Amino acid sequence: MARITIADTDVSFECASDDSILRAGLRAGLNLPYECNVGSCGTCKFEVLAGEVKVLSENAPGLSDRDKKKGRQLACQCLPLIDCTIKVRQEDGVPAQFSPKRVKAKLIKTTDITHDIREFQFQSASSAEFVAGQYAMLKVPGVSGERAYSMSNLPNEEGVWSFMIRRVPNGQGTKILFDSLKLNDEIEIDGPFGKAYFRSDSERNIVCVAGGSGLAPMLSIARAWSHQGKRNNQRLTFFYGGRQPRDICGESMLQELPEFNQQLQFVPSVSVLDADTSQTWQGRTGFIHEVMNNYDGVDYASSDFYIAGPPVMTQAIMDFLRETHSVPHDRIYFDRFF
């Protein structure tokens, strides 16, 4: 256990030797900057002024040569070897409602969602505390490192954590999850993390945009909205983009919400149609930002936007919202994964 002190403040916190400085700070309830937790986004840059750290990945893409020259590191990649004094900028505003915790959880159920996305349900002894839209880091026995996955269900006292995971071709981690992990096998869940969580106090209309396994956090947000957050005549438009018709999912789960096809609209689209698949797909086609552009039901001036999906999709939606519709930063919520 090391003590981490933030320079020029009276703030300090304990950090276990196998914990990153970022996560230990979040566990202590600090509002530290971060998004991805895995060294890619570059949001958690900080400086170690005194002490010594072990760096998990020396070549993390989130750190530029320029950053290295300035002596910066990524807090998500640094484990303390001894007590440290660090320089970091704490974010304005309040931190997320729940500080992350590490819990053991058992696999209790799996359900295939599409040809390559499967829902995995785990159960922990303590309650599953998170806000809809957040994610957790999963450590699976036999898999090196951790993977970030968003919860698709709602927080609950029963301790159920549901994740929708896409099988990565030739991916070691998902191979073990899909092919080896059995019911009652135990994994470690560390969470919740993420800032793209549902703002239940907003009265604006909601637009959720999902692609791939980004379905999970957007579904959780739609469920939370239906369950507790809905205000007045607030509408939710749910866009889902897949490459082919067989990638499209989410409708059966959204149909369970009483608002479906009333205040809640589901707008799926596929981006690749060939001679075979065009026989079976009668819906919208094109990239999701193009579909949004041609869809009349979105009020860009007064909606909150939640985005989860592959980086290319997230980037395209961001460009579209920012450039075409001048949607301000504080109405767009997403956590970037790479």
Added chain:
Amino acid sequence: MSAVNSVETDGVIRLCQVKDVEEGNGLQVNLPERPPLAVFKIEGQIFVTDDTCTHGNASLCEGEIEDGVVECPFHQGAFEISTGKAISAPCSIHLKTYKPILKNDEVFVNLNETSE
């Protein structure tokens, strides 16, 4: 530093005087009904960009400037001032730049024309 402006014809708007901008610094210019712009002076040359970082709601005029690069004060993402190119994470969206029009030691831009 910041300034508020003013007279607009055909999208051309006056931002400030050249002397208002300190060498190696940025001047935030607030405009009606639109996000602020940043006027930078680098080795005597004037550059105009959006002032708000493309990653978060931060003013780039409050960031450090070094070697023609401005760094966001929030998460140390960075942009090349002359091109607006995002060169350091977490920034990935390039910054919009505007071609400055210099007339009688005053800086104008045409808001309808961004220089890519």
